[in-house]
Structure formats: C-alpha cells, structure tokens
Amino acid sequence: MLSTPNNSLTKTKIDPVTVQVIGGALKTIAKEMAHVMYRMAYSSLIRESEDLGAGIFDAAGNTLAEADSTPMQLGCLPGYIRGFQAVIGDNQHPGDIIWNNDPYAGASHSPDVALCQPIFYQGELVGYSGATAHHLDMGGAQPGLMVDVPDVFAEGLILNGVKLYDKGVRNETLFEVIRQNVRTPFQVIGDLEAQVAACRLGARRYIELMDKYGKETVLLANEELMNYTERIMRSQIAKIPDGVYEAESWLDDDGRHLDKRLPVHVQVTIKGEELEVDVSKSSDQVSTAFNSAYSGALCVSTHSVLRSIFMDTDVIDDVPVNEGAFRPITIKARKGCIFNPIKPAATFSRANQVNTVADLIIKALAPVAPKQTCAGSSANIQFASYAGLDENNEYWVYIEVNEGSYGGRPGKDGLDAVDFSSWNTMNNPIEDLDMHIPMVCEQYELREDTGGAGRYRGGLGIVRWNRFITDGFMTMEGDKHTVRPWGYKGGLPGTPANLIKNPDSENPEFLTSKLNGYRFGAGESVLILVPSSGGYGDPLERPEEQVLEDVLDGIVSRETAYRDYGVVIIGRKVDSKATKKRREEIHGTRGELPLYSH
Template identity: 25%
Template sequence: MAIPSFRFSIDRGGTFTDVYAEVPGEPGFRVVKLLSEDPQNYPDAPREGIRRILESVTGKIFPKESFPAENIEWIRMGTTVATNALLERKGAKTVLVTTKGFRDLLQIGNQSRPKIFDLEIRKLDLLYEEVIEVDERVRIIKESEKSDPDSGLEIAEGTTGEKFAVLAKPDLESVSKELEAVFEKGIRAVAVVFLHAYAFPEHERQIGKIADEIGFEQISLSHEVMPMVKMVARGDTTTVDAYLTPHIRNYLESFRSGFSDNLEKSQLLFMQSDGGLTDSGNFKGSNAILSGPAGGVVGYAVTTELGQPVIGFDMGGTSTDVSRYGDDYELVHETETAGVRIQAPQMHIKTVAAGGGSRLFFRNGLFEVGPESAGAHPGPVCYRKDGFLAVTDANLVLGRLHPEYFPKIFGSNENEALDFESARKAFEKITAEINAYSKERKLPAMSLEEVALGFLRVANEVMVRPIREISVMRGFDIKEHALACFGGAGGQHACAIARDLGISKIFIHRFSGILSAYGMGLADIVVEKQEPSALVLPENKVDNSLNYLLKNLNKLAAEAKTELLAQGYKSEQIEIKRYLNLRYQGTDTALMIPEPDSTSKYDTGITNCELGISESSPELQKNAEKFPDYVSAFRETYLREFGFDLTGREIIVDDLRVRAVAKSPGLQKFPLAKKSGTPEVEDRTRCYFMAESSGSGRWQETPIFRLENLGTGQRLQGPVIVMQNTSTILVEPGCTAEITEYGDVLLNVETKTFREIGTQADPVQVSIFGNLFMSIAEQMGRTLQRTAISTNIKERLDFSCAIFDETGGLVANAPHQPVHLGAMSEAVRQQVKLQGDNLKEGDVLLTNHPIAGGSHLPDITVISPVWQGEKPIFYIASRGHHADIGGISPGSMPPFSRELKEEGACIKTFKVVENGIFNEAGITELLLAPGKIERNPGEPAISGTRLLSDNLSDLKAQVAANQRGIDLLLEMIEHYSLEVVQAYMHHIQNNAEEAVRNMLKTLSVREDLAEVDILEANDFLDDGSEIVLKLTIDRREGSAIFDFSGTGPELWGNLNAPRAVTHSAILYSLRCLINQEIPLNQGCLNPIQVIIEDGSLLAPS
C-alpha cells in the first residue's frame, strides 16, 4: 500500500483557486493558481489543482473525471461556495417558521440604512420563500410573579436559569399540516426561529421533530445554530444556515465523488469563519461565510513572528481586507454579509472597496478612487479590453509594474502583455482635464506622473481608514504594530501604507500571493460550544454563581474535547479556551473575554468530570476559589475600547463559550541557502517617487530582483522592486528589505518625515484631507456607538458626529440621520452666541432646544470647543437620540402634545462640563425639572426623565466621542500646522459648494429649464396644513432660492418644524441629487438662499 505523502492547502476564491502542496522530493512543495470556474477544461478547480500537482510530481497520468487519492494524507480547504451562493441568492428553497406576529421581523431588520443618499435603494431578496407563523409565546416573568400562586401562569425554567411564563403552546397538528403543504411545493429546508428560544428551546424542538418526520432534509433550529439573545440576528443566522448548508453539502458530495475512493482514507477539513478547521460533516452555512479570508489571517498570524501585534493587509483586485492579530485571533460575533446579519464567531475582517481594479475619477475638483471597480472584465485600461482607468494603470505608468514579468493573458484572445501605452494615453486625457480645471482657478498645472501618484496617495488613504478602525478606534497604538502584506496588489502599496500609519516594519511572506491557501495548512482543528446565561458575574469568590459558571464551562469543555477525541486527536494535543461574554447591566454591548489566566487551574480530567455533581460540592467550591478574574479583565478591556468605565453597574454574563483546539502539526518550512555579497540584479527600470520632505517627484533608477534568486541575509536598499511568482514588492526610497531564513521579505520603513504643504488648494490634498476629516468623524461615531447605552444610538444609529470650523460651519460629519445634517451647524452657532464671553477652555456645551438649532427634544447635542490661546479654533459636536428625557409619555415623543414642555426637558444652553468637570448635579436637575411643572386639572402629568442613569451614561459617551475628535484634530494640527488644517477645512467647503453649483447647472440643462427658472410645488399635512415651495434655479451662477412663503401657520400641536430641520432637509436633498461621494458640509448650502416666514409651521414661535 502506498504511503500518504501529499498534503494540500486550498483557497477556492471567487475568481482564482490557489493550491499549495507539500510533496515528496525537491523542493518539497508545489504552487498552482487556476481559474475557479473553467467548465470547458475541468469540472472542479480544487480537484484540478490537486490533479496537476500529482501528475507533476509523480509523472503519472491522472484522469480529470476521477482519480484515486491513496497518496493524499489530507486536504484543507477554504471556499467561497457559501458566500457566492449568499450573494447570488442561489441557496436551497427555505421556509421560515416563526412566532405569530413576527413574520416580517427579518425583512424589517434593524432599520439601518447603509447608503442614506442612495435614491435607488435595492434590497436583496429574502432567503426564505415561505413563512409559517406559529401561535406560541413565552415571556420572562418578573420577580413578583415567581412567588404569586394566584397568577395562573404556567411557569417553566429556561436554560439560563430564568423563569418563563408559557403563554401559548404550538398547535402541533396545525403546524404539521402547514409544513406538509410547503413540502409539497418542493421546499426541503426549514429554519425555526421563536421568540426567546435561545433560553427556552422546547417549542423549537417540537417543530424540529415534526419537520424531521415529514422528511425535510435541512432543519435549522435557532437555539442549536446560535443560542444567543437578539432575535433578528439569531433569525438571520438560522435562515442562512438552512439556506446554505444544503448547497455546501452538495458541493462536498460533488468534490468527494471526483476521487475514485471518495477520500475515505484521506482527511478532508474545511476552514470556518473563525479561523478553525472542521471536518466536512460539521461544515455548515452559518460558519462558512469567511472561509477563504480567514485562511489569510491564520497565515500571517502564525508566520510573522516579530514579537509584536500585526495588521493584516490583503489587497486584491476589487477590494482590500484588513485585520489585526495580537495574542489571539480577534473575533466578532455579529456581522452583516450580503444584507444578512450573521450571529456567529467570525474573524474581525474589515473590507473596503479599493483594490487594483478600483476606478479613478476626477469630479468637481476631487481625486476619487472607487468604490466602482473595473473588475476582471473589462478590467483596467492596461488589460486591453477597452476597460476603465484604475489603480493598476497608475502603478503601471509610474514604473511599479512591468509587463515583461506578467503572464501574457490580456487582450481579447488572452495572449498579450499589459498595455503600457494605452494606460499612459488614458492618464494624458485625465491630466488634461485636471489641468483645465486648475487653470480656471489659477492653480499650478500637474504632470501626468503627479496625477497618477496623486491617485495612488488617495487610494492609500482610503485603505488606511479601515486599518485605523480596527486598531486606533479600539484603543491600540498603531505604531506598535507590524504590517503583514499579502494579496496580489499589496506589495506595491505596502511601504506607503506603513509610512502613512507610522508603522516601521512590514512582513511579506514568501507565499504572500497565495497566503490564504497557505494559511489553511497552518490552522488548527476547532470545536466550539456555547450556551446562554443571565447570571450576574460576582466579584465575591465564594458566591455560588461561580460554581454554576465553573460547572457549565467544564461541561462545555468536556463536550468539545470529546468530539475532538472521537476524531482521533490525543488529549495532549487539545487545548481548552474558555470565554465569558460580558456586558454592563443596562447596556447591550457585550465583550467576549478570554480566560485571563491561559493555564487553567481547574480543568484536569475534564473529560471524566462528574457533570451531575452538586453546585455546592466541596470540590467545585474549592475550584471556584481559583476562578479567573474575569471582572478585572472585562473592566480593563472596556476601558481600553471605550475610554471610560461604568463603575457601579453589575456585570452580566450573556454567554458561556468554550473553544477546544487540536493543535495542527502545520506545514514544513523550507529554508533558503545563505548568500553574501551584492545580490544579482535581474533588470533595471525607472520608477517615479515623491520625496516626503519636499513634496516634489522625480524618476529614479530602480533595480529589479527575483525573490527566488535571493538568499538568506541579503539586504536591499530602496528603491528596488522584488518580483515574486504571484506578486510585486515595491521597496520605496528610504526603506530596506531583508531576506529571512525561509525566504520571506522583511521591510524596514523610515519614519514619515513632515512634508511642507502650502495653504493653496491642491486637488490631491483636498481629496486626502476630505478622507482625513471623515475618518475623524467616523472614529467619533464609532466611540459614541460603542459607549452609549441607548438602543437608539447603538443599534438604530440615531446619532451624528461632526467637525466644525471656527465660525461654526460644518466641515465633515459621519452621517446616520439626515435630519441632523444641516441642523447641527445652527446649534453650534447658537451656543457660541448664547454663551459669548462666558465660554472658557475646558467647557462642553449641551442643548436640545428647537429654537437653538435643535430638532425634537430627545436629540441632545453636545458641543466641545477646541482652543488655541484665547479663542476656539474648531468645534466638535455629537447629537444623539436619548431614550427618554421626560414629558407626558415614555419615550418623550407623545403623539398629542401641544406644548414643548410636554415633550420633556428643554435646554437652550448648559455647560455639561465646566473647567473639565462633568456637572452631573446640574444636568440631573435639568432632566428632572419637567416633573416639577404644575398642571391644571384634567391635563396629563409631566414627568422628568424616566431613565436618568442612561441619560448620564449617554451624555458621558457623547463627551468622550467629542474628546476623541479633539485628540485626532490636534494630532493633525501637530503634523500639518494649524494654518494648513484651517485652510483645507475651507478648501473642502469650497469644493462642496462647487459640486452643488455644478449639479444645479446640470439639472437646469437636463430638465430644459430657462437660465433663471421657477419651479413650484405644494403638499399637505393630514390636518390640511399646506407646505408651499417656490424653487428658483439660476443656471448662470449655479444657485437656488428655496422660498417657503405661503406655508401654513404654526400648528397648535407637535408637527411644526424648526428652521434648522428645514435646512437639514434641503441639504439632504442636494446631496442625494449630486449622487457622488463629496464632503458633506457647509459649502453645500452656500449657493442656497432659504426664505421662511416667521410664525409659519416651518418657523414656529
């Protein structure tokens, strides 16, 4: 019998399939890259890659249809089969079975709008074709009901220890008939999602049993798929599982059938979204979404070995994935893919629509990169298919890519080299367009090379933003990280990305072009177990709750370990990792906290542990005294992530999680021979670079080396180009490259020097500063979202964060709610006017009054001035919707209020922070003040805020978000100078103004209007009140007058709109009409005049 000697690691991507194999003989490995879909030449890409390598190494013929796998020890694969089926909606026909009254829950989702300016909103199809509503209902009962024998409630205990009242049991006969009916329609997959099923699964189990008896082939029960709170995410995840698992199962059967022995003696493992391998029988829809990208994270995490945290940078053709690795894989437990929320452990990978194929535009004075992509067909201009100008073309014309080192696979017959001349002609055209624009504005002309490099610099800034999000925005110092670069295009941008981030080391693996495939061979085999909880995590070590947690963690560990032992792994190979998913009482942001002490003191012999022992047994109590300090670990993590701690609040255990890891033997390393002396130059070329110190660009002679011709220890001084089989590495001037023992490339990047930037507008710098200001606003928003208590802010994203210039004019914001966009600027100006000379450094202002730039009262605006010397130089503000601030009804939005005071606390201006001290007593008094208002008999009573502690927490979160913005702005000033930052604030506003003027001129021509024309419209409220608009568009200047004269008088009710809200509506409409990514700021309103009559419903008294 032949001895197994081949090991295959495969990444089946959407376009290409990469195969890395360990093989007998020299050099010990093989690499194959082939198209994932090529039905004319082979039925399955991974199997074809295996076949080619077997033929190459053995010299034998292996038929394409089917061949034996007797020499294959194992195959490890990551695949986009599930992701593609989800994107293309090609999964199994599925029926959703859910609690009566919730049939539309998954369709409604959480009401978030990822593209708030898109006038053509396209929602992806639902995953399920039919819905069956079941009249079943349980609810968690109150403490007072538990001891009331007369309540008449049927009470049952859930898996979390909570008590549930069973209000309605499912009519199983009726459900059976409905399931049989959809079965007759050809549906074979069922997803069952009931309210509270994560902790009370009995009703789901009953439905699952019926479905099994009927003959459904895929039955996904939410409490089994992911037993976590949040019905929408749990429901989506369960539906994904039912929808995709049959598709995955079909692919696995097809893959196995291509081997004559059905892989019976070979191990077949698949990469899960969490970076762990699982056997093919456990590979299912809910854990397969990031199967491919997870391999890349494992690849760089295991191989970098620099003794510092690492940022993963995977730049491909259409997008770039970024991730972070510290001491462990960073996982998230709720994400959204293809319009579906997935509640399952997944690698924390952020994707941005910028890659080698990202298209380049010059619009309204801005250099824009993406999000549109040239794709593979037609591709960039240089692909010879009449494609679009893209990032790849910029790298080509600047000498960073070389056609002679690329395969001749371009052109209509796919047999030609990259087309340098066509790419250059395309840049000549856009350069002429840019210079014509600049000439009109008396700006300096740009060379073709400066234009191409300008686009690359903008592309780099676009890609840097998500890196900041996964590092800086979570409390990590980015400068302490190394950058691990992989993917086909990553090496061309590595030095520039690292320099922009302040990173000094870059690691590029020998197989960086196929690192996702290589990572499959390095991954460990993982089994995860999880169960919900509702316990308060005690700080007292003798609390009996610790016994319960310990017992259940050990139970989960035993179950997970038993599964791995059954797969043939030995006990000494298995490592148990325990986690508690913790959150503060009253919040819904849970953090998955790993066991603080990695060496467990209490898990000896867990496979034989007595699972039925009493929680008060001496053994368990003794171990509970050694229970790790999860409390301190949680507080430290919370403080790092959010910048403050909610001391005094109880810590809730939402979930217990155990990860059993069977350590993989991994792949062999093949060292290079040591070489000394000057490396052999393969070729020489010229590349265009910009000197960071002067800002001027020039061509420099650049030697080219082949990585396979270099040896361990050889060093290269930039500029040089190192060619790999599947990628190009650009070592920029001032950087050095060193070849490591195993053929990896370690780059050292010089610290970024300050480059003098003038205050005159530079189109490239306007684009870069636009991204920088937006990044600051986004980081503020991220801080606020994660630190706030209110569901309105955290989940509905009813908040906005913004930066304002010294006059209070909007510069940049992270928009979530259109009604905030134009109103916040008015709020800032009103506060400056109201406070006057009373405003001091260290003060933070608060307002919510409609007359002072507010919208409705629950929207509270917090404003922080940024000082230099005696006056503010900027303002930072955040506006968030608070769950309650008093009034005649909970929620502070009563439907029948007639006076403002009936809606809660009204605050024109208040120093919520004075001299750096949070004025808790003062704001508490204001929020409770409505409760002291005396009412006439028969009038509804007015309450103060009903959620004071939440209000205070949310206000502190807003202050923290503002401080984050201030810190980032001051960093920018330190780097560029105050004069430059302020100049570019105004340049960006001017750019937005120009975009609006151009849009109005274009609209006037398109609609065949006169040079100055008037459009009129009116609309009516339910009570008959009229809103009148006369819109005058002046094509000569690109201006407009919005005249609301004739609008009905103010109402004795709550449907009046403050002036600031009308400005918001106008700004939002203008931005939607522009239909292009522009900085949304005060400049948009500069060409606009607004006329509103006092006393109308748009300007109430």
C-alpha cells in the same frame, strides 16, 4: 446662517494633495466619533438604529466633516453651535462640553441633544467637535414621543448654552437635574456620556491633525474643501434651466383637529447657479407639537434632499461633505407657518412635515432633472414610542423607527424598507425588543403587493405588528393615511399608511395616524403599515420576465400582474400570447398617461 468663504485664507495657496489628505483625515475623525457612540450607547435607538450624528466644525460652526449616520442629526449641528454661541459668547474653554437642545436655537427637536466641545489650539478657538443623539426621554407630558402638547415647555428639559462639563470638570448639579427630570435616567445619562466620549475623541484627533500639518495648513485646507464643494454644487445647479418649479400636497391633520388637513406647498426657484426653496404658502402653525423648527428641521431636510439630487455619489464621486454645498441655497418660510413657528409653539413631531417638503422638491424638479429624481416616496416616518411601568414601578421606554420606501427611478425599482430622505436610521432588531422590553413582535416583513406599478415599480414599506405583554401606552408620530405616494410618467401611485389596533380580534380598530399616550392593555397589539411608493414609467413596458419574478418572489400578486402590468401567469410561467392580448386591451382603453398619478 450659511457660511461664506474666508477670503483672507484663500489668498494663500495650498497644494491639492495636502488638501485631500486633510479632508480624508477629517472624515475619518467624524466616523471614529460615531463609532464610539455606537459602541458606548445604552439605548437601542442610538446603539442599533444609529439615530445620532457626529462631526468636526470650524470656529464659526461650519461643517467640515460628518459621520455616515442620520442626516437629520448631522445637518442641524451648525445651528446648535451658533445657537449656544449667541448665549455664552466667549465663555468657552478647553475641556468644556456645551449642551443645546432648544428647537428655537438650532435644535432639530427637544429630545435631540447636542453636546459640543470647543477645540483650542495654542490658546485659540479653532473649531468644535460635536455629537447629537435622540434620547429616550427628556421628561415632559409623555414618555418617549409626544404629539398633542400645548407649547414647547411641555416637551420637557430644554437647555441652551449650559455646560455639562466646565473646563473638564463634570457639572454634578446638572447631572442630578437630568436624573430627577427624565423617566429613564440610566439610559439617558449613559447615552450622554457616550456623546461626551465622542466629543473628547474628536477634539483630540483634530489637535493631533494640527500638530502634524500645522494650524494654518489645516485651516487653509478646511476652506479650500468647502470652496471645492461649493463649486461642484453650483455647477450642478447651473445645469437645470432657470425657472420656478412648484409642487403641493397635504398632511393628514395636526393630531388634534382630525378633520382638517394641512397644505404643504413648495416653490423651487433656480437662477443661474443659485437655488431657492420657499414653503411660505404652506399651513399656518398649529396648536399641537406638529410644527417644525426652521433651522434644525426644515433647513436640514431641504439641504439633505438637494445634496442627494445634485451630488449623488453614483454620479459625482468623492465630493467632501461640508458646508460648501449649502452656500448657493436659500430657504424661506414665512414666520408663523408650520415650518417657522413662533415661540412658544411646540415642535416635537416635526418629521413628516419636512419629509413631505423633501418629496415635493423631488416632484417639482422631476421634469427638469429626470435622471436625478424618482417617483413619489413614502415621505413618511412612522415614529413610535412604547412605554410602561416595570415590577419596580419604574418606566421602560422603547422607540422604533419604521422604515419607509422610495419611488421607482430611471433604470431601477424603488428601494424597499429604507427610511426616506434625511432619515437614515437602522431598524431595531426584533431580538433587541424581545430581550429588553415587555413586548413581542408578531410580524415584521415587507408590505407585499403595495408598491405602485411601473416600468420600474415603487418600493415596498414594511409591516410591523407589536404586542404588549403588560399594560402600556403608545405615541405614534405618523402621517400619510390620506395621501398616496405619487406615480410618475404613467407609473401608478403607491399605497398609504395605516394603523390598526388588535388586528387579529373580531373587532379590529383603525386608528388615526397620530397617537398621544394611547393606552393598551396586556395582550393587546398594534399593526403598523408603512406607505409603499409610486411607480416610474408605463407598467406595460415592464418586461414580463421581471413581473413573473416579482410574482414568484411574493412582491406582486397574480391579480396585480394581470390588472396593472397586463401579464398573464399560468402556474410558474408567463403566457406570452395572452399577455400580448391583455396589454393591447389595456393600452386601447386607458387614454393618455398622466405625468403624475395620485
């Protein structure tokens, strides 16, 4: 599925200035497409959280440029395009808008709908403009999200290679099918039209680019930009010693068999300037929706984390974001494992599995790429949907992404309240919730005193406490209740997730990490605690002034400062003499520091 250089084009030279100008134009087109979606979308998940993707692709589906939104939405678009190409072949025309949300044909999961417009120039197919978005509802067994369903058919409306617009003409029958099969038709259709507008804009801008520079020049620039990115990626991989690097962890359960943890194993093999990731030793596929699509989820998350490791913009500036970065990478997952399930296995709740893979890739490479990696991160997405019926007996659905955190890293503390890896979604503002949904947020803040201690402390997750005003129900796609983010080089592990019903009552109930249509009565509430991440380096080496600042800021408690950092704080000042004595005590009794701590 990965692209290969077009040798017939690369025989012709093109000046580097023109290549850069066209590359900048492509990036601007993708950003403008995403901006259209932000401004036009109806649901807060797209409008506020920016759970969307937009980009320009060549005729083979290779990424030429993408917007600065959610990598999980962007990276799967080549798979979407190749998926519908296999169905409709040459039956593509100017003005078409083609739908694909099939997780067995490139989709990330079924509510992530891709709409793509083939771009024709002088009668020739020259590329695609594509836009993805996570829709509030596609029908199926549960509103919003779902975990425990028997197969992919229970996930709702799934289509591939179907035209929402045919030669520019709106397919009213398909729109009516959508309207009659989703719980929130007003928002879903409005969001689809926002995607259509983005695709139309992208196609128009790409044609204008060819009008200005000529078709052959643009196509040559496209190939050279991908080749350049490939060369950079290969050069960075080649800096890592050849070898096989492994790491493993587990997932809490599959949402049904709560006493059975699921192993996740990652093997990274580097040979020269090429890299292979193999997850075949991971769990078999499961009987719920807690599986991950191979192309649209596993490959996307793997590509995303490897790009962040080897092509961090803080180290390598202004490398074009395109398919060339993925040419040196091979991804393997045996058929029938949780990362490459056999149809019709359900694949709806795929996020925590691929986040765990991304975290384990970092862990496996940390000893040989120490400046490009961090300690254990949240590796988690606590993806929650809330739903109920309004006064007209019609559904309301609200979906929120609860932010994770990053582990400590060389020279810096971990990031607080930031989605991990290929998720880059924004938070849903409390004001948006209060204005549109019969719920209220009681608390929304950093999860204090939970990051792993280290020379560079682990980042903090968040606390979010939501209360139902009317009867409703909730689905939670969560994990990491039984796993602590790992500390590195003597850093201490972070804090796992938790989910509590009615935390302010006399009998609070600790819930499992996954809920499937769990019912709440009016006035009942749920407290979401997102994992905080692992520390990096010896906590005793953290300057006492920084520990004091953390205590004064409410990030670290005085007890943690004393216990883990060996810092004695009296009033608002450090007692340096007592701190020196305390640190000597800890140092003399703790033994050799482990490379990893759990």
